[in-house]
Amino acid sequence: MAIVKMQKLSLCAAKTHRKEILETLQSMGVMDIDNSYIQDEELQQMDTRTAMTTFEKNAATLDQVLKILGSYAKVSAGGGLFSEPEEVSKEKFDGIVKHQGRFMRHAGTIQDAEKEIQERRGIIRKNENQIIALQPWVSLDIPLGLHGTRTVRTLIGQMPGTWTLEALYETAIQGIKSADDSPVKADEFPVDIRIISTENGTTNIVVMCLRKDRDQVRANLRGAGFAAPAGEEKGVPTERIEYYKQDIKKQEEAISDLEKKIAGFADEADEFRIAADYYRTRAEKYRLLGTIPQSENMFFLEGWVKASQAESIKKMLEERFDAFVEFESIREDEIEPTLLSNNRFSESAEGVLEAYGLPTHGRIDPTTVMSFFYVFFFGMMLSDAGYGLVMTIGCAVLLLKKPRMAEGIKKMLKLFFWCGLSTTVWGFLYGGFFGDAIDVVAKTFFGYTGDTLLKPLWFAPLNDPMRLLIWCMLFGLIHLFAGLAVKGAEYLQQKxxxxxxxxxxxxxxxxxxxxxxxxxxxxxxxxxxxxxxxxxxxxxxxxxxxxxxxxxxxxxxxxxxxxxxxxxxxxxxxxxxxxxxxxxxxxYSRLLALGLATGVIANVINMMASYGGGGVVGAIIFIVVFIFGHLLNLGINALGAYVHTNRLQYVEFFGKFYDAGGKQFKPFKTVSKYVQVKEEK
Amino acid sequence: MSTGMVLALLGAALATILAGIGSSYGVRIGGQAAAGVVAEDPDQFAKVLILQLLPGTQGIYGLLVTFITLSRIGVLGGTPITDTKTGLMYLIACLPIAVVGLVSAIYQGKTSVASIGVVAKKPDQFGKAMLFPAMVETYAILALLISILAVTNL
Structure with missing residues (x-):
């Protein structure tokens, strides 16, 4: 219902206690520390960037290692919208922190193994390309790099285009004169040409001739485009292919060994997660440490805590660490951070308010008033009992199964839980349960031919849209009047x-x-x-x-x-x-339009589903179309209801009285991306 | 089939056709922008997807009016039209959502693209970014309302 009253504290303590004080404050997570207002030229700030980056790098390394583990073993890399941190005991957490060096070494081993796997995969790809390049030469039984024997020379290479043997001979010997000065004939001249293969517009050939004729023949063939085969292969093609195949096998074995090695670390995933959170928390501490002004022996802090906790925090700091703590008043240009506190129903809508902007102190927190209208309007727009139940049950299951989800997501799910309930109520009021599913099923499969089975408790909007339109505007007027009332309350508060x-x-x-x-x-x-x-x-x-x-x-x-x-x-x-x-x-007429949209589209889906007729086949078709169709309709209309409910709050309702401008209360605390240390009792 | 029936069917078809064209264009340009953002920052997927989908509703509104019309002119129920005048009236009743759906979905798509740009730079401003395309949609909703009121009261 309200904005929590804050109290500003300033702290001055001996440097010897710095570490303990910071760690205590961090684990308590109660203070929004902001030192930017302390200005004194005598005081110095520590340069903690190196330490901070080291910790951040370590945390990032562990994140990456978890991802690697995720791809080789069944280890969840974490993250995702509905993920929740695991709970660990303090002993386990401390034990891992103590052995952090070992885990970082293991992480390094995993990263190296992953790098080696990638390199070996590269070699395999290269080998495969070599095999493909050698394919045209498989029927050649001499090494590709062979120059010849003592008297004979070989020329191995490719000719562009498709060649016949005759044409090749002719090309090879042109211009060569015999003893009587007439052109030699192919069958008289000592040259042997073989076509190894012809493919993709190139002819792969082997030419053998006497050593003395080599230059002439080669020049002739080159004139027609002859070139040595691409690549640096020198051996016998079949042998080379065999070699590459063996090498691929070797690489694959090595990769599978490396994968096993990585997977062997899978049971350390928990430790990696804990260490990652530990490093993040440390990095956060060093970030803060870098902003802390200190003199030779003392350091200073300023920050906001809840006013209700201020006394006890002050006492704790004074007694345990001999610190000097004072209550400060707000500076002129400073904004008091905003923390909302609402009843269990209304707090679920805090996220909606946060998305628009938080209120400043001295104003009224509109969450409570808004939350009721939000749930009411959302239900009116989605307005289908079946969809409402799906939403409610879905959110309830998620909330029960994962109690430690991030606060924001939890609130959102809670909000949609309530919106689902409201949707169910409106669905029954309008007479919609997955559209007219009950009637369609009764008519298609049980031959029912009577009146509507699920009668609306109020009235069906499609039968009398005008009437509902008037109601929508009435609800709108009430909503706007409520906004005006909040404005009035603020005037009264300020007298x-x-x-x-x-x-x-x-x-x-x-x-x-x-x-x-x-x-x-x-x-x-x-x-x-x-x-x-x-x-x-x-x-x-x-x-x-x-x-x-x-x-x-x-x-x-x-x-x-x-x-x-x-x-x-x-x-x-x-x-x-x-x-x-x-x-x-x-x-507010959108309340009617979106409500109608859900109902009518749901009816269309039911109609399409029932085209299969009765019987078993019809039932199967019905179920498939029903599930897909209604999921789609639920998704699109829930999105529409969400967007337009927000709009009604932000534009129409807030437009009457609200302007944001508050700063969120962000306490200095431990990071729990993966794990949460169990509170000691 | 009477001329009136043809005209009414034409109106019903236009509601889905024009609004659908507008929506597919709007969703297309939104999707292109969204894909670009996801390539850089996959975490923003859910947010940009919502923004991409916003101009998709006009197509649904068109379908809605088509369906209500068809269920009144004797195609999916109701009584067949016999006179030309009634058919013409149905055609005109379908026009608001057909035309406004087409145009508003295109403009909404462009606004969505701009809002996706906001999310790319400042993901925490999603709540505000979502509002801009939703503003454009208001006029599609008004057109839908008039079409529904007209069709159901003819």
Missing amino acids: DIVGFLSDVCAWYLMLIGLVLMLLPSDIFASISGQNFQFPAWLNTLAKGMAILGAAVILLMSGRANKNWGIRVALGAYDLYGITSWLSDILS
Whole structure:
């Protein structure tokens, strides 16, 4: 219901106690320490960046090791939206901290093994590429790098294009003259050409000729595009392929050994997690230490604690550490950090408020008022009993199974738990349970042909949308009036009676008067089908209220201004704000539209599901379509309901009175990403 | 089939077609921006996904009006239309969500892209970023409302 009262403490203690004091404060997690306001040239700050980075690096290493372990053994790397820290005992935590060196060594071993695995995988890929490159040459039974024998020379290589043997011979010997100076013939000249393979537009060939003819033949072939095979292979292709295959096998064995080695560390995952949290906590401490001003023998601290705890914290620090603690008053340019405290229902909506911005001290925390409207409107927009139950049960199961989830996520789940309940109630009011699922099942599978089975407790919106629209606007008006009431309460808190009367009461007067004037009018009757007949005195009263309210606004809302001309002009401008009330109230029509959307789409899904007809096959089709369809509809409409409920709070409701600007209370505490040390009893 | 029936069907089809085109465009550009953010910071997936989906609702509103129309003109229930005038009235009743759905989904998609940019730079400002595209949606909701009121009261 409120913003927690804070107290600022300043502390001065001997450096010898620095470590203990900081560690105690960190494990208690009660103080938002901010030293940025202490300014004294005599005082020095320690440079702790090196230590901080070391700890952060260690924590990051362990995070990475956990990820590696996750991919080779069944070890959860943590993280994820609904993850929760595990609980460990103080002894276990301290034991691991004591042996941290060993775990960092193990972490190093794991990282090295992972690196080696990656390297070996690279070698395997390279070998595989070599095998592919050698494939065209498999039928060659001499080494690729062979130059020849004493008298014979070999030329091994590729020709671009597809070649016939004749064409190759012709190309090889062109320009070579025989003894009588005429061109030699292929069958007379001592050259032997073999085509090893032809593929992808290249012809792989082996040419053998006498040593003395080599240059000429090679020049001839090169003229036609002959080139040595790509790669640096020199051996016999089949042998080389065999070698690579063996090597791949060797690498794979090594990899599997390394994987086993890594997996062998799987049972140390818990220790790695604890160490990671320990390093993070240390890094956090050093970050703070770097901001602490110190003299030769003393150090200083400033920070905020809950006012209710201030005395006991002060006493504790004074008695245990001989510290000098004082209550300070707030500095001029300082913002008191905001911590909200609400009842168990309303605290679930604190996240919604946080997303908009926290209130500053001296203002009213709107969470309580908002939480009721939030749950109410969310239910109205989603408005399906089946969807509501799914949400409620889902959130309840998650909350029960994981009690140590992060605070923010827990609150969000709680909020959706309540929203689910509200959705269920609205679903029954509108007569929607997975749309018209009950009727469709009864008709398709049991041949039922009667009236609707699940009758709405209130009325089905699709049968009378106009009626629901009027209700939506009424709910909207109540919501907005509640916002105005909070504004009024703030005026009263500040004892600003004039402001309360002219900025709040005048608006109430005018708006209620206008509504009362509208109700008996012909326009309203024709829209809603409702006929209000008020007695004459009430009509007169309504007019009187509206005029009085308008007059007060006109004359009073510019009261800060001395000049009457400007004052009335400002008042007139404020009076013009009535149009924003109109648009705000119309905005609540989304309650109807989104409510209808859920119901109608759910009906469409049921209709599609029932196209399979009765019988076993029909039932299977029905179940599959039903589950997928409704999950999709639930997802999209829950998203819509969430977004638009937020919008109604942020724009329409907060627009009437609220502006954020508070700073969140962030106590200096231990980091528990993976583990939480069990409190000693 | 009467001309009236054809006109009414045309209206029903247009609601889904135009609003669907708008939504698919809006979701597309939102998705492209969201994918870029996830490539840099996978933790923001849930947030940017929500922002991407926001312009998707117009398509659903269109479907909604189509369905209500079909269930009244004798395709999925109700009584078939015989006169041209009634059919034309149904066509006109479908137009608000068809046209406003098309245009607002495109603009909402562009606003979503901008909001995804906000989340990329300041993930903690998601609550505010979500609001900007939701503002655009208001007009689609108003159009939907008018279409529903018109179709159900014809």
